[in-house]
Amino acid sequence: MALDGRGITVLGGGIGGLAVALALRARGADVIVLEQAEALTEVGAGLQISPNGFRVIEALGLAQALAARACRARAVSLRDHRRGSEVLRLDLARLPADQGYFFVHRADLVDLLATAARAAGIQVRLLQRAAKVVPGARPVVEMANGDRLESEILIGADGLQSVARLALNGVIAPFFTRQVAWRAVVPNLVGHPPEARVHMGPGRHVVSYPLRDGRMVNLVAAEERGRWTAEGWHLRDDAANLRAAFAGFGGDTATLLGAVEAPGLWGLYRHPVARRWHGGGVALLGDAAHPTLPFMAQGANMALEDAWALAACLDSGTGEGAFERYQALRRDRCVKVVEAADGNAWKYHLRNPLLRGAAHLALGLAGRVVPGRMLRQFDWIYGYDVTKAVRG
Template identity: 60%
Template sequence: MTLLGMNIGVLGGGIGGLTAALALAQRGAQVTVLEQAEQLREVGAGIQISPNGFCVLRALGLDKAIRACAVKGEAVELRDYKAARLVTRLDLGLLDEDQEYFLLHRADLIDVLAKACRESGVAIRLLQEAETVVLGPKPRVEMVNGDHFTADLIIGADGLHSVARKALNGTSAPFFTRQTAWRAVVPNTLSHPNVTRLYMGPKRHLVSYPLRGGEFVNIVAVQERMDWVDEGWSHKDDPDNLRAAFADFGGEVPALLAQVTDVNLWGLFRHPVAQKWFGEGVAILGDAAHPTLPFMAQGAVMAIEDAWVLADCLATSEVTSVGLAMYQSKRQERCTKIVAQASGSARKYHISFPPIRWAAHTGLGMFGAMSPKKMLGQFDWIYRFDVTSNVDGSIKS
């Protein structure tokens, strides 16, 4: 099926929505992005783009622009919290030459995607807050301000509280994981190397990595706690609360946290993976379809993969409904597996009982030292998966 002249509306101007808009426009569709904010922006800070996501951005012609604003990751280090002792290191240099791992600011990725979208003829309409989505042969988006938008296809890339997901699946209640996370960006005064560092402590962990050519450091700190914090990244908190929660962490952590002047706090909630990813004239992707906890650094990358596969399935199917069914079939199992893996990762980072933590960390260290390639190879099913090699996606051989 040709997408030439097909009118497609994309709800949400985030990473998933803009990637989908670009992939569809490059295949000939007439695409309009409907974004509720007054400008395209990301409230979050850092993002890690693993090789399975970068292969899509490269196929879309964005590799040079990404390299210009990102830091190429050299390793992922797991460290014990007290003295920041290195437990094990995943050497990203062991990846194939064309498998690259990047660390960048979300806002920079949004800027790259938005520029490419506009150059490809995508219309981006701001202040378009959707209230409901109506399925049908000519699906319709009803806006909060009373306006409406009609297209041949509506794609919901509208995040955790997706109105498109609600139209397809009804309402589902998330549950609080008893974990909260702080996010901050500080100047890189400590010469943080081009690695992701994950400090593992009792019921807590902290991640740091450089951004914007090493000028800044991104910090994400997760703590298990009973009190309820609403979803979203817009909740401001007192930096002293962050410092108090991680006061017993050693190494560079105290110096990093001492620089925090502005910090966001959000509660981590679990949502079920959607049962229905499409209906008549409507499809969903990214967090709208499969929200995930941030412990595998795959949330945005899954949305990027979704966008490519959705565009390819539509372009290679004679009928839209067949393309949409193919899209869900090709994506649901993989995304469900990654969501489950992310949900279990925090337990491995947060071991409280010292003898068990010592044994676990010793085992990790021995495995990493004796078999560094096998250590990294645990993630082949994620990193070596290339949706651009064919519409099915495949493990790169």
């Protein structure tokens, strides 16, 4: 195999970074993961692993371990915000039997991947803050403490503020989408079933789904807002502000919002998909290459797909050709997902009551008459299998 004994450094110990480290190690590479945090933990929130992402988890040999920590999803339910009544139900049982869809706490998935990485002999170094990446014959990462680390290949899985992306693409300022989002995890006070509920209201919506054996519920509440809000997932807001913004939401949503204590708040910014994903022995994946808004629940899944594709491409050849194959395989698909997420929020945020009522009526009718067709519109996402699209 082309990767036997090759030294590879991965910047970032999140989902994409740990997944690519595992995929590379399985192909014989010597892998080091550099993570700036003091522990491999994630901000407390949930995520959805759809079938396309779960196929990578399966290929890494972690399917049973993930299923033991996650809730298997049964449906996606679109609901009216005021009463909580169902508008459209997408029955995930209609997916083929091999297409698993799960809700998992982000911290649980990171812990699962990190445990597997360490067991595989991958070095995971904490408190390693990268200041600069220098592409070249042997790419270099310069650390904030003055250390320099060379390797044969350097992978930037270092998120929105990626120094690897900066090295390859320069500074490209993002723009505020005029939307913000709160997130929180609360006790399951309403017997929330294993389904993702999207509660649609004028200029805003709330997504909810269960975590950790159904004991907790993950909440993401998005609102259109004209004034600027800082980017970042580590800001905190007063829960009273969240409840005021969604005061018109009734049913179970009001109960769950009432249980929120210290929600995270972040401004939603659009970063363009990177023009260059590789160069000088450096490659990008996940948010470093293609940040996406959360309205398709595909951020983690795209990172998992990237991880498998990059490892397989590197194992099937050497030099820039392997990197070029990776970008050619991934970029168009990721652009399509990013654009789909960009266009999704307005569908939930219709302000005109008559237009909203007509749209909800049409959705409900389509769901009853052609339920299979409503679900098949996502085949291009869920049906994709990166482990078959590229082998290495």
